[in-house]
Amino acid sequence: MEHVPTVFFLLSTLLIAVSVESLPPPLFPDEALPTKSGYLPLKPAPGSSMFYAFYEAQKPTSPLPDTPLVVWLQGGPGCSSMIGNFYELGPWRVMSRATELERNPGAWNRLFGLLFLDNPIGVGFSIAASEEHIPTNQRQVAEHLYLALVEFLDQNPGFENRPVYFTGESYAGKYVPAIGYYILKEKPNGKVKLKGLAIGNGLTDPVAQIKTYAVNLYYSGLVNAKQKNQLEKAQEISVALAKSRKWREAADARYELLALIGNMTGLATLFNTARSEPYRTDLVVDLMNKREAKRVLGVSETARFEECSDDVDDLFREDVMKSAKFMVEYAVERTNVLLYQGMLDLQDGVVSTEEWMRTMKWSGLEMFLSAERRVWKDSEGVVAGYVQRSGKLSHVAVSGAGHFVPSDKAVNSRDMIEDWVLGRGLFGGEVVKQTISSGFTESS
Template sequence: MYGNFLELGPWRVKFQEQRHDSFTLEPNPGAWNRKFGILFLDNPIGAGFSMASSPQEIPRDELSVAKHLFIAITTFLQLNQSFKSRPLYIAGESYAGKYVPAIGYYILNKNAGQLTEHRRVNLAGIAIGNGLTDPVNQVATHASNAYFSGLINQRQKIELEKLQSEAIDLAKLGLWSQATNIRYAVMDSLQKMTGLATMFDYTKKVPYEINRVTRFLQNEVVKRALGVKESVGFHRCSDAVKNALHEDVMKSVKNMVEMVLKKKSKVLLYQGQYDLWDGVASTEAWVRTLGWEETGNFLMAERKVWKRDGKVAGYVQKWRNLSNVAVFGAGHLVPVDQPLNSQEMIENWVLDQGLFGEKDLLSNHWGTFS
């Protein structure tokens, strides 16, 4: 629901400056449904308005999450046959850096299995914004990223690197819960060292308005308008979900991204440049290790300057069906910070236009791969 009312839906919450409990809606000029239909799903069970009958029902791994999503998507398509033949793109941000590859992987495996043709899902691509996808490679980047951004000094960098190494070592031993705890310790330490208002964007003086959107969604009038029972509460991320997925945090789904790429579905990765959680350096760290036959060519592909209305909007690196975009002037929630630029990005990527429609080029500085 945050994506709907804070980021990329047709309407977004407009906050009254003087009243924390007063809300109105305004049209979103950067909505992603200008050319496409969008279905928002609260995921996993137990998050948002999605109810779990018991804590045991909440999934504890990505394939279980994907199974639930697959049921939701296929049920929607069965009830709305006009969407059945349309290409499906699945997008998400942050921890959805795991959910999105997992459902893509699950759909492609189902399509290749025993499903009859009319029951197959027409998956065209997946998009991951500022995602946590391959935590071991990603956690290793936080100290250097903060140091070279001028946010910590050499001594603090060394201190963080020790914690990062501990998280990595624990993950390699399969001690997932302990590894998750140390990853959180890395981020907590970085927060204390920098004193930033939010780790999601180190340029912001105040955090994103997420809590106020939560209050909006908990309003009884809003719930009635959305068709939600008054007895159902909205949970941004419940303790039950957090506990259920605690051991999942440091586990990688990079293999699932590799499978999606090998099946020729499109993959878009995009990150706001100011994000200290899952930003540009974090994503590039795991992309370099992809077990995909085109990884070498992707790494040598030209990184092009993306401009909108004559102004720099970001940087696009593309090879075959993989695109990676660094979004200028944005943090963890790219559509909040750059609504019009994010709109252009997603539309051009889906429609193979702009820089996404240009011929793949290898950098002249590095030669070519055979």
């Protein structure tokens, strides 16, 4: 009888060990957890809240009260910034399987705080109390973004003096200048210390941009002369409708134009000519709908995550073909502006951006257009792209990247954003002739 407790203890220990070993590892390692996440109520719209996920700087080079805060906005219109978080520039990403998070070697929160906002309300995990609360134009977008960011600063004492940089891609080519314009024009002495705006592969001046599609495709060898003429006619339909202020019809014509390009080229995606399949943003959808992900992010288990909201997209249909260029023109006189594009993007790429940039009404335009376009090489000496800069405007063409630049070129995109914010390397006051730690160099 005296040996029974010993046997029982051994069996119990064995069973516990087996049960522990059989438990799957957590989907989110401790290092992958956001510093903070949750909801920012929009007080003028009762019941409506903007969802956020915040990641503090991993290795800040300045005291946290002075550490830059980078805000990321996804495009669409109507797509969730959790795509940017878990597929592009966040500290952990899903690249091959929704059940496996991988450390991002080019996370944008290495030196800076990084805040993802599901904008506008009704997108991703953000909550719109009613459809009437959802913005339908850039003025309303800016008002909501400002309220959300002020609420975030109020909830985090010590954050009030952090320099703020708004960044985003695609349709955020309108959101970013909209919030910048709003702050600079109406809240210059408010709580948000705006220091810069960065737009990646943005749709900013649609009429000018779609006029470049046919010629760009032709000289890329993707269509022949006959197809080029067909595309030019399709382009003109959308342009003419926009000039007649038939905004919804103009937007529909643009979507038809993009579909025509897809059929002519046979590409897997217009967002990246080198890809044999579309970007796997669907992995983020699968991840966000897992119970553990919702628990970690602080959202209801009953919340259903969609990559992009069809309802929000439809509400913005009147806005699609309207230009936000005047907002960029206003901003670049007063704060730093970065425009960057992946060179493999056919939809909102380099040529389409340069088309509207060169027509800006800006006191520094002539000097910018005459500025040298310098070769940017990474830390291995490989060409990473091209940088043109003058005054407060910087333009970067990113080699080997498409529409989702941080996903395609993680480390290079991080180096770009860090050097731009800190004003060093090719973004500094002097030309750098030798390799620097961030990888930005001038070609010899």
